[in-house]
Amino acid sequence: MHRKIILSIVAAGLILSTGAIYVKSSEHQAEKQRTRAALSTPDPASMYKTIEYLSAAPREAGTNGEWRAVKYIEKQFKRYGYQTEIQPFPIYHYKTNQISVKINGITINETPEPFTGDASGRVSAPLVYAGKAQKSDINEKIKGKIALVERGDITFVEKVQNLVNGGAIGVIMFNNSPDGIVAGQLPDNVTFPAVAISRKAGLTLVEQLKTTPITANMEVDITKIETTSYNVIASRKPDKKHDTDQIITIGAHHDSVPEGSGANDDASGVSAVLELAKLFAKTPIDTELRFLTFGSEEKGLIGSTYYVNHLSKKEISQIQAHFQMDMIGSKNAGGHHPAGGLIMYTIDGRKNLVTDLSAAAAKQVTFEVIPYGKSGRSDHEPFHQLGIPAALFMHAPVEPDYHKPTDTIDKISKKKLKQTAEIIEDAVYQIADPTTPAISKGKAIQEGVDYPFEDRTLE
Numbered sequence: 237m238h239r240k241i242i243l244s245i246v247a248a249g250l251i252l253s254t255g256a257i258y259v260k261s262s263e264h265q266a267e268k269q270r271t272r273a274a275l276s277t278p279d280p281a282s283m284y285k286t287i288e289y290l291s292a293a294p295r296e297a298g299t300n301g302e303w304r305a306v307k308y309i310e311k312q313f314k315r316y317g318y319q320t321e322i323q324p325f326p327i328y329h330y331k332t333n334q335i336s337v338k339i340n341g342i343t344i345n346e347t348p349e350p351f352t353g354d355a356s357g358r359v360s361a362p363l364v365y366a367g368k369a370q371k372s373d374i375n376e377k378i379k380g381k382i383a384l385v386e387r388g389d390i391t392f393v394e395k396v397q398n399l400v401n402g403g404a405i406g407v408i409m410f411n412n413s414p415d416g417i418v419a420g421q422l423p424d425n426v427t428f429p430a431v432a433i434s435r436k437a438g439l440t441l442v443e444q445l446k447t448t449p450i451t452a453n454m455e456v457d458i459t460k461i462e463t464t465s466y467n468v469i470a471s472r473k474p475d476k477k478h479d480t481d482q483i484i485t486i487g488a489h490h491d492s493v494p495e496g497s498g499a500n501d502d503a504s505g506v507s508a509v510l511e512l513a514k515l516f517a518k519t520p521i522d523t524e525l526r527f528l529t530f531g532s533e534e535k536g537l538i539g540s541t542y543y544v545n546h547l548s549k550k551e552i553s554q555i556q557a558h559f560q561m562d563m564i565g566s567k568n569a570g571g572h573h574p575a576g577g578l579i580m581y582t583i584d585g586r587k588n589l590v591t592d593l594s595a596a597a598a599k600q601v602t603f604e605v606i607p608y609g610k611s612g613r614s615d616h617e618p619f620h621q622l623g624i625p626a627a628l629f630m631h632a633p634v635e636p637d638y639h640k641p642t643d644t645i646d647k648i649s650k651k652k653l654k655q656t657a658e659i660i661e662d663a664v665y666q667i668a669d670p671t672t673p674a675i676s677k678g679k680a681i682q683e684g685v686d687y688p689f690e691d692r693t694l695e
């Protein structure tokens with residue numbers, strides 16, 4: 237799961253049940269027996285082995301650590317008999333060679349942070365205060381000037397775009413909270429000198445501007461460095477006699493943050509993707525199954541966004557559901573919530589085909605009702621944007637080891653791994669089972685379980 241970048245998320249209200257169609261419980265019992273007979277149960281020991289291998293080294297996108305993971309994952313898929321593809325894509329990072337801000341010729345006494353992107357430039361101009369750089373803050377006064385703005389309310393990209401449109405030649409942004417310096421992000425393909433400073437330094441300048449004109453001088457020198465990250469794709473086509481012409485995607489991300497071994501985030505999800513690929517390798521199916529591990533999730537869902545952007549129109553219409561597993565194994569996550577804290581997050585905070593099927597499966601696997609909630613921050617997001625029913629499976633609230641070097645294999649619960657994989661296995665099979673009719677996107681085929689919305693925070 238990637239770091240939360242924008243803090244202003246509108247709290248989701250309680251969303252009531254959407255009135256799905258239920259089948260009677262006698263059918264439900266029969267269904268359950270049939271499902272289990274056709275499928276083997278996930279083996280937590282083999283999932284644990286995957287995590288052991290992957291978490292032996294950090295897997296930051298674009299590094300040898302990622303490549304080591306990619307090769308391992310590909311090898312396993314091949315071993316199970318899948319058609320595989322390694323999909324490369326470019327990622328960029330930036331090296332700061334020099335950064336300084338002078339106010340009326342005097343260097344400020346803190347080190348500013350450059351915005352992500354190409355924030356290079358050397359400019360000297362009067363400083364003007366432009367609020368939070370909303371459209372209504374932009375006027376003639378900022379043209380040819382350096383804008384002093386406050387963080388918050390709109391995205392960084394929007395702020396910079398508004399300033400560029402208004403003719404500003406640089407921006408100094410101060411924090412809207414007293415907690416240090418938070419830099420933003422530049423719009424794609426925009427080079428614009430942009431730095432962030434602390435709230436204290438920013439408010440001092442706002443006060444000073446009320447009485448004294450200020451000339452600001454910014455010198456920012458940044459080098460853009462391109463590296464390659466990868467998605468791993470494994471596909472199994474349905475049996476020719478029973479082909480619904482539909483696709484289900486099952487994903488996790490294989491990259492980690494630079495400082496961690498990422499055992500839970502997200503070697504755990506990858507271990508489930510591989511285990512399910514193994515279990516479905518020989519099962520009769522009427523739906524194409526695509527097992528995906530994404531790179532650069534931690535850098536902002538870059539791999540999954542690249543993947544969906546390179547799907548054909550036909551493939552997009554064929555994909556009925558996306559199951560995303562991100563952080564599904566920590567002993568220390570989930571607090572005292574039922575089923576170890578397992579929750580299904582959707583982008584819009586609404587139920588969909590994925591949550592309906594999985595809630596029903598969860599009831600059978602855990603004898604508990606798991607809730608759904610509203611959150612992004614993982615690779616289900618780009619799928620949702622295409623109108624594909626998608627959900628993120630994780631234990632929330634997250635563990636204290638999240639994004640820390642302490643996210644190690646000794647914190648992994650085999651029980652949680654098995655439980656989550658089994659729920660997804662059952663849910664996927666509800667669609668891929670060749671003895672049942674094809675489902676249609678957005679329509680629920682649900683067994684007798686209702687499950688609540690929960691406004692559960694991640695951290």
Ligand SMILES: [Zn+2]
Nearest residue numbers: 237238501534
């Ligand atoms: Zn993460």
